[in-house]
Amino acid sequence: MKPTFLLFLALLCATVSAQAQPFTQPAAATTAPEGTGLIAANAAVANGILTLSLKSKGGEFTAWTHVFIDVGPAAKPSYNHTSGKPAGNGLEILLEGSQAYRFNSDDPHVWSWTPLAGVTVERTVTGDTLTLKTALAPLGLPSGGTVKIFAATYTENYADTLDTIPRDTRSWTFTVPKYNAPLPGAKTTSAVTPLPARTDARTAFKKIQSYSCFYGPGRTTDLLTRDAAIIETRAQSVAEVNALRAAGRLAIGYISIGEDSELRTGDTKGPGGYDSAYFDRNADNLPDKNETWNSYFANAASPAWRAHFLARADEIIKSHGVDGFFLDTVETSLSYRDSFPAMVSLIRELRARHPAAVIVLNRGWDLLPDLGATPDGIMFESFTLSYDFAEKRYVTMRPSAWDHGLEVWQTLIHPAQKKHGLVALALDYAPAADSPEIALAYDRAATLGMIPCVTSIMLDAFYDIAYQGRTDARWLSPAETADTRIVTLDTERNGFPAGTRVTPSSNYADYTVAAVIDGVADKDSLGWRDRAWASTESRTEHSLEFTFPPVASATGVTIDWARDNGRAFPARAFRVEVRPAGPDATAWTRIAQVKDNTVGRSLITFDPATITALRIVQSVAGGASDRPNLMWVQQVSLVR
Incomplete structure (x- = not known):
């Protein structure tokens, strides 16, 4: 029996086993992929354990499945499933993966x-x-009451619903056996208490040679094969954490410092009557949301958020006795620049509150010069391999991302390694432990003195990888060149003739200039790495140059500046230049100089002309007001 269940089983008094009548339905009229068509379901309780089973119409059952429970009409708030099925309304409990x-x-x-x-x-x-x-018991289902259950299967990553049970107007009901459930808000006493805190955790962390990042339950035997484990305490029991620590391993608890997974009303002084912890940059009277992870951006300068975060950190230490904290979403302070100093001070306050605890940042390396010796480690997530949520596939980062990582290491991480003994971790994502690209990730990490870990994008897998990273001097030099940044059009697009060469002054990490001439009208359908082009974020001029084969007739150019979270990031100061055909074809002629621009689309017109090239040049620090050193363009079209 899993230790996680011990706390709640102690609360059950003479629980009556219950068996629901099986729920069946015919196979769907439309053909669904094997393992996704739902034809039968059942629910039962024995010895305090709720068991739910689903049967598909042949094939290996899909991993992309949700099971919901409708606790009853009085329960609030509740969710209405996107399938629109009658049984999919009024849902309060979700079972997804291991959580x-x-x-x-x-x-x-x-x-x-x-x-x-x-x-x-x-x-x-x-x-x-x-x-x-x-x-x-911990689900909070009504003792002796009747609940409704609803399940759905999906395409990969829960993108689109394939089938549901029930599919028609019937309900899959289940009578909960009577049990002594804890009263709402009641505190319980665990039979397992955390081991005493280590006083040498920070020193021990500086000596680790391996680590894992695992947010699922259990897998203690696997986690023991690593020197340190970054875990989600809401998935691991105290007994499981104790087992790691008793064996001399470091257990580091996940906590989000820049986003809130729960939309809380709190002090009701924030956007829409929610907590004052949340940002509302677009002034829509709603907390700003991370749509990928369904979380909400929190302001490190908000007293409400600081109190909430620190209380959560205290609770993780108290409840599970972890050796330290893994601070996720630190980079909210880069998206919301005004909160940068507050993020630094919040991390320092956490250190003062827990002086012996290990602190590891997820990315957020821009804070390192201000934090000094406060953090013990930094993780470079998606160092070599990542996941594209829009395309729902694992990807190898582009050379521009590798070069960005090298620059970050050279200017920020490596100096902190030498000065403060900062431990650098690399976290990459791959579909399986035998994915061939893992060798690339391990080699890059080894070359830059980083400890590697490769796992699934949901961090619910444990990959036993035998490969040992090999240092290679080529990873200490830029992988991208001026020539490899150039993209040549193979067909006419956006008004540009086939053969047009597009040359960016530089590429931001994992961006490519192909995005500005891809002809895609619905950019929101693309992932961030394909939605726009961005320059490096440096205090210099940035540009896009279009060279024609050999000439083009034009009367103007349209520039759609990039959008992020519903907001445009237009260059405030830029110029447009052309090279006219003829004897002076090598000389640039300025046709427009724009200052104080605030619009998301810029249309620059000029007298009809035959030109050999056109370029858009952003002035030094002429970008959007809160990213002045970045040129960020979504689409460029030639008006002919």
Whole structure:
């Protein structure tokens, strides 16, 4: 029996086993991929464990499955499933992967869930059948009452619904056996208490040679093979954390410092009557949201957020006895620059509050000069390999990203390694432990003195990788050149003739200039790495140059500046120049000088002309007001 369940099983008094009548439905009329068409379901409770099973119409049962529970009409708030099925309305509990969640938004159409602390889900697939097991009591289901259950299968990464059960107007109901459930808000006493804190955790961390980053439950045997484990305490039991620490391993607890996974009302002084912790940069009276992870950007300068974050950090130490903190979402302070000093001070306050705890930053290397010896480590997430959420596939980062990583290491990370003994971790994502590109990730990490870890994008897998990284001097030199940055059009697009060469002055990490002439009207359908082009963020002129084969007739150019989170980032100061055809074809002629621009689309017109080239030049520090050293362009079209 998993230690996670011990706390709640102690609360159960003479629990009656219950078996629901199986729910069946015919196969869907439309053909669904194997393992996704739902034809039967069942629910049962025995010895305090709720067991749910789903059966598909042949094939290995899909990994992309959600199970929801409708606790009852009085339960609020509740979620309405996007499938529109009648049984998919009024849902409060979600079982996804190894975690259980409770819905937390006032809007039933918003995907916003809070993990249920201490609750884990055991997931087993046997051919065409999926079985889920979890402790009954912590779900908060009504003792002796009747609940409704709803399940759905999806395409990869839960993108689109493939099938549901129930599919029609019927309900899959289940009568909960009577049990002594803890009263709402009641505190319980665990039979397992955390081990005493280590006084040498920071010193021990500087000596690690390996680590894992795992947010699922259990896997203690695997985690013991690494010197340190970054874990999600809401998925790991105290006993499991104790097992790691008793063996001399370091357990470092995940905590988000720049985003809130739960949309809280808190002091009600923030946007839309929510907590004052949240940003509202676009002034829509709603907290700014990270759509990828369904979380909300939090302001490190907000007293409400600082109090909430520090209390959460205290609780992680108290409840699980972890050896330190892994601070995720530090880079919110870069997106919201005004909060940068507050983020620095918040991390320093955490250090003062927990002087013996290990502190590891996720990215956020721009803070290192201000933080000095405060952090013990930094993680470079997506150092070599990553995941494209828009295309739903694992990707190898582009050479521009490798060069950015090299520059970050040379200017920020390596100096802190030498001065403060900072431990550098590399975290990369791949579909399997035998993915061939893992060798590339390990080699780059070894060359730059980083400790590697490769895992799944949901951080719920443990890859046992035998490969040993090899140092290679080529990773100490730029991988991208001026020539490799050039993109040549193979067909007419955006008004530019086939054969047009597009030359950027530079590329920001993992960007390519191909985005500005891809002809895609709906840029929101693309991932960030394909949606726009960006220059390096440096205090210099930045430019895009279009060279024609050999000439083009034009009357203007349209520039769509990049958009991020619904907001445009137009260059405030820029000029447009052309090279007219003829004897002076090598000389640039300025046709427009723009200052104090604030519009997201700039149309520059000129008298009809035959030209050999056109370029857009952003002035030094002429970018958007809060990213002045970045040139960020979504699309460029030639008016002919």
